[in-house]
Amino acid sequence: MKISSVKIISLLFFVLSAFYLYTAYQIQVFSFDENAPFNAKTFPIYLGYVGMFLAGLKIILPEKVKEEVDHTVLDYKKVIFLVIIMIFYGLTILRAGFFLSTSFFLLFAYYFLGERRWKLMLTFSFPFVALFVFLLHGLLDIYLRDPFLKLLGIIG
């Protein structure tokens, strides 16, 4: 028997709701609030039960139309690359600074998505980000931590 992906997602949702409910019961409330009609864990407890009930219904009830996705036509590779470079962007934004990390993020993203016009790629990365930094820092007075630009003496 093949279990549909929607049922698997519903099962995961059931587990998530069960975990949520367990965590909700673990919330430490003030002793004087323990027997109050409503305290910090009341609403989450209701939510946990409702989540389990809905996910349970979705698992039990028969599916009229099986909604399967044709995975062969989906471009997972590019999405995974994009997610990786976004994580890398997040990791470097404080260390390398906004200017360098953003410019390289854009450059890599263009490349991974299949762009090969280097002149355009370079224009819409380094100069574009420089303009954006100028807008933020120079005009809108929003401070951006950027060790690289600080090293160059562009920002204080």
Add this chain to the structure above:
Amino acid sequence: MIEGILIGLNTALSLKNILMVVMGCFFGTIIGMLPGLGPMTAIALMIPITWGFDPATGLILMAGVYYGAVFGGSTSSILINAPGVPGTVATSFDGYPMAQQGKAGKALAIAAYSSFAGGTLAAIFLLFAAPSLSKVSLAFRSPDYFALMVLGLTAVSAFSSKGQFLKAMMMVVLGLMLASVGQDTLSDIPRFVFNNMNLSDGISFVLVVMATFAMSEALTIILKGTDPSRASKAISLTELGSIKLDKNETKKMLKTIPRSSVLGFLIGVLPGAGATIASFLAYGMERNYVNDEEKQKFGKGSVHGLSAPETANNAACSGAFVPLLTLGIPGSGTTAVMLGALLGFGIQPGPRLYMTNPEIFWSVIMSMYIGMVVLLILNLPLIPYIARILAVPRTFLIPMILFFSVTGIYLMSFNTFDIFLMIGIAVVATVLRLYKFPMPPLILAFVLGGLMEENLRRSLLISDGSFSFLWDRPLTAIILAFTILIVSWQAYLSIKRS
């Protein structure tokens, strides 16, 4: 009311706010034209920008984006039969055949005039309905608000799920779960933070909107290999022809517009129903109203068939502001995003907004008129040029959307944890989208989560822990009866289908 209108005009007609309406309409049109990217993405990308403005200006900008996106969606529906937003699907039924007959300019003009008339008439209805409803809604108590929120969430799930009510309700629960992360508002007790300081203030609304809409839509486009800019390339190459309408066409429009406006506005006011349902209903209603000869033209380039959905979808957009401004409860995903933004400004929409912040209340209504004029005067003649600007390849478009999403959230908190959390939520949302789990109910639930808990808390404390508050007041009982009706109807439909 006259005083309010003057306050609104004074705020809305300031140079800054007019500029915001123009910018909003222009930007909204661009995003709305791209199939796959709707008004919610456009507004989500705008939120970090609005943070620097006063609340009235921020809301005016977002309202402009909303109208612009609906108008942009109509353009791609008419010219290339690729609706940019679901609310303009019905527009393509007669708009596209008209464009194929070499009357693309005429079709766009009919759509623009109908949108203008529908939006303007609905804004007049709003002008009268909102203050009256504000006064009525002052009688609402916590149990009524709680019941109203349950009704809103159920209705949005029913209407946005396309037969997948259970999936939509699961998304509601997920949204409420995400909203419960962080310190409890009353006792300050941390909940679901797992000893992580970054979660103690809860998850930012902007982060959730950006992740579930802007970022997740960008990832879905890449995953499915679609090219949204292909649409704009096709639009920029289309010969528009004349945009002038003859007497006969104008006469037909004049008959259609009033009835479609009323219908669209009323549908827009209902929680959950929105531009999509309004446009389909208006199309169906118009088909019943016209004579047999005109009926034959439906689907082949009928003026009535194009004018009706266009009038109704814009009227519904204005109608959707009624529950937001008067009750503080959004009726759709898009207005939920606006509510979240307003809460971020420290403004609580609701019956008291009319008294405490009249400049916001009235300036939004007044800016709607300005928005309609901008769309008519500026956007209609500029459509081919806007499309040309938009013919950006997706290799540039997608990284830009991701860049604005990441930067938007980083500039708000300067915390890299938020970036990682946003990426995580976006990946989950992309998978859920793939299996047709709708996102608007999640956003609405996330925005309403805190308010819902607060009203449930008050209701339970007043009734000493008894759930009798659900039927003690007639108003609460009536609202809950509607909720039960919707759930029963969905259950009936499900049984009927199987």
